[in-house]
Amino acid sequence: MNGAEIIIRSLVDQGVEVIFGYPGGAVLPIYDAIFGQNKLRHILVRHEQGAVHAAEGYARSTGKVGAVLVTSGPGATNAVTGLTDALMDSIPIVCITGQVATHLIGNDAFQEADTTGITRPCTKHNYLVKSADDVARVVHEAFYVARSGRPGPVVIDMPKDVQLAKGDYVGPETVAHRTYQPRIQGEPSAIERAVKLIAGAKRPIFYTGGGVINAGPEASARLIEFARMTGVPVTNTLMGLGAFPGSDPQFVGMLGMHGTYEANKAMHDCDVMVCLGARFDDRITGRLDAFSPNSQKIHVDIDPSSINKNVSVDVPIIGDVGAVLGDMIEIWKRDGLKTDSQALKAWWGTIDEWRSIKCLSYDQDETTIKPQYAIERLYDLTKDRETFITTEVGQHQMWAAQFYKFETPNHWMTSGGLGTMGYGMPAAIGVQLAHPDALVVDIAGEASILMCIQELSTAAQYNLPIKVFVLNNEYMGMVRQWQELLHGGRYSESYSEALPDFVKLAEAFGVKGLRAERPDQVDGLIEEMVNTDGPVLADVRVDKVENCFPMIPSGSAHDDMILGPVDRAKREVTDAGKALV
Amino acid sequence: MTDVEKCSRRHTIAALVDNESGVLARVIGLFSGRGYNIESLTVAETNPSEKVSRITIVTSGTPMVIEQIKAQLGRLVPVHKVGDLTIEGPHVERELALIKVAGTGEPRVESLRIADIFRARVVDSTNDSFVFELTGASSKLDAFVDLMKPLGLVDVSRTGIVAISRGAESL
Secondary structure (H helix, E strand, C coil): CEHHHHHHHHHHHCCCCEEEECCCHHHHHHHHHHHCCCCCEEEECCCHHHHHHHHHHHHHHHCCCEEEEECCCHHHHHHHHHHHHHHHCCCCEEEEEEECCHHHCCCCCCCCCCHHHHHHHHCCEEEECCCHHHHHHHHHHHHHHHHCCCCCEEEEEEEHHHHHCECCCCCHHHCCCCCCCCCCCCCHHHHHHHHHHHHCCCCEEEEECHHHHHCCHHHHHHHHHHHHHHCCCEEECCCCCCCCCCCCCCEEEECCCCCCHHHHHHHHHCCEEEEECCCCCHHHHECHHHCCCCCEEEEEECCHHHCCCCCCCCEEEECCHHHHHHHHHHHHHHCCCCCCHHHHHHHHHHHHHHHCCCCCCCCCCCCCECHHHHHHHHHHHHCCCCEEEEECCCHHHHHHHHHCCCCCCCCEECCCCCCCCCCHHHHHHHHHHHCCCCEEEEEEEHHHHCCCHHHHHHHHHCCCCCEEEEEECCECHHHHHHHHHHCCCCCCCCECCCCCCHHHHHHHCCCEEEEECCHHHHHHHHHHHHHCCCCEEEEEEECCCCCCCCECCCCCECCCCECCHHHHCCCCCCHHHHCCC | CCHHHHCCEEEEEEEEEECCCCHHHHHHHHHHHCCCCCCEEEEEEEEHHHCEEEEEEEEEECHHHHHHHHHHHHCCCCEEEEEECCCCCCEEEEEEEEEEEECCCHHHHHHHHHHHHHCCEEEEEECCEEEEEEEECHHHHHHHHHHHHHHCEEEEEECCCEEEECCCCCC
16 A cells, blocks of 8 residues: 555544545645545535634534644645644644655745644644655554543644555554553542542532533533532533533533623632633633632643643642543442532522522614524524534624533534634534534624635535524624723724625525524524525624623633623723733 | 742753654743743753653743643653652752863963863863863853853853752652
8 A cells, every 4th residue: 555545544444434625736645545435535625724623523523533634835834723723622633734745845845834843833743754654653643642631633744755655554453652641540539539628618619611521421421410419500611511401500601701690700709619621711710819719629630731720729630530520429429428508508599699690681672683682592493403503703602602502512612712713614514524414503703704704615515504693793793892891992993894795695605595684583594594404604683782791801800790781881991901812 | 029030940850752853842842832941951862772862951930830841741742751850859960061262371271270170171172272071060160161261261062951860760
């Protein structure tokens, strides 16, 4: 076999069924190998960024590793945004990039880029393969690295001469990594300490993140079991939504900058915080010196570098969150432990008071569609089906997180860490390919959707029935909101001038276009959208100046939220706050 | 001094890594990308049969930053092991320098006399120059270089620190 054929064989043996890619000069031998087989399905995207996001959607909705194939030079550099996105959100991806022939490397050859150099800081690991005999080992190792420990993207740079050279194939079972052995089981004594802390807590909270999703559906099941046994309130990060049922009374909503008032207040006032697979990032903590000052903190994470990075914790546990939760449940049962029911009752009473503020309320009148209303209607009309939601980045993303309730893991795909506009539609394509019969909706904004609009062509080509639900307020809404709150209402370059007619745009791509302009048209639009067999792009004209609340303004403590327009009038953001992103 | 500077401390960190292409770039990129200091860095293959290199890095930071540096190094895929010699017990640190001094007459003789006191070896000599080889703690090298300045110091090349723990244990 030549190097290109070895790649295909290795991918197939790794269980890859779909690969997202775009051909070019430096990967032609691999495309030739794809042509001669039918085990691996290739999906032709329209831009390499879309290929990686599609693989991310595929990976996150299935728990498998996403596969990508792009050419050298611009193919590789276009993939960088997607790779960085996957790194920040811990999504397992293997991306094969073409490279100029080994004797040309370093010569500034046509479509040459230092791909391993460029992608070193935005991948978990990368390889430059110099011999066809190494190809199979490297591919198998790459899949192992991508999926093990804290998952992430891995790049394999394949010079063209290596693709053409003859080499030997080895199967996945023969490959063992000699250094990379992440720890799965947590330290038993630390877990014992953590469980004792939880049992003795008066105001505990479970703060859970994307790590629970990455640990697989069993981890979510254990989280639910442990939460039921203990009666502890649960909050999810943006990446963790779906790990705990969104409509469950024990769920206090998402936390963080646009999380619920009750979730952030509970985080601030708790006495024992149990962080499961989350990383205390700045969108969660607000001003660090005011973050949950009186709590003992337990942190379970598979990545040792997440521990004590932003917030020092009292009980660090390095391990797979599913395995650690299993151990915690076992100890709880073994010792017949119980939480202090009196204290917990009082704690829930306090939480219910915070809840009674109804921080997500909004006023829907008869003339203008509120974006929150559109998402609430979408939720009501799709919750009884198997529905996957992806998003772009901005206000619509936060509203989707606030108003769409996820009952199960792996049904919510969003760009959390990097905040990549353009993520949602290609991700929806990847999700739809993995779940052909499910409803897949990309909740989008009119600005974000234009960043990867070309992928509508991919959806059309493969007749993937994705639904793009654009909340069109004619503004880069989150930029406009920050300009209103922090920059005196000077709306510098945030108005989306010269927007296309989205219905005609959809039609130009061979896709159905729909529009709603009044609240009474929303239900009809959603019904028509979800009942259409092929892809749909829906242009929902929403209130142009609605802001996303509640909000922890930059530089503020996490319990110091702006609740809504009235509350906002009383607030000033400091200069130090303005410097924060 | 700010509070952060006050509790900032110098650490000598050793890492065993696979000697593969790009491994050094990975380590250096980690330090620059995350804003950590490198005061000195040395790297060489120490186990040729298994292609393992040892990297010695001298850095400084608060205990939280040092812990982060070690965790970040540890999660790099080609890294086998990371040790913090500064906190793991007594250790020996050495640095080697080659120091070129040019001159004739009394300063030339004086440089040789000082070299003798420091136990520096002359590894090259012309009629008007010496190259001294000196090993020792960095402070000893600093002192020697300072003394050579008025005597015709021309060039200094230093390796950066290598370090190893005392006693029978390996890293």
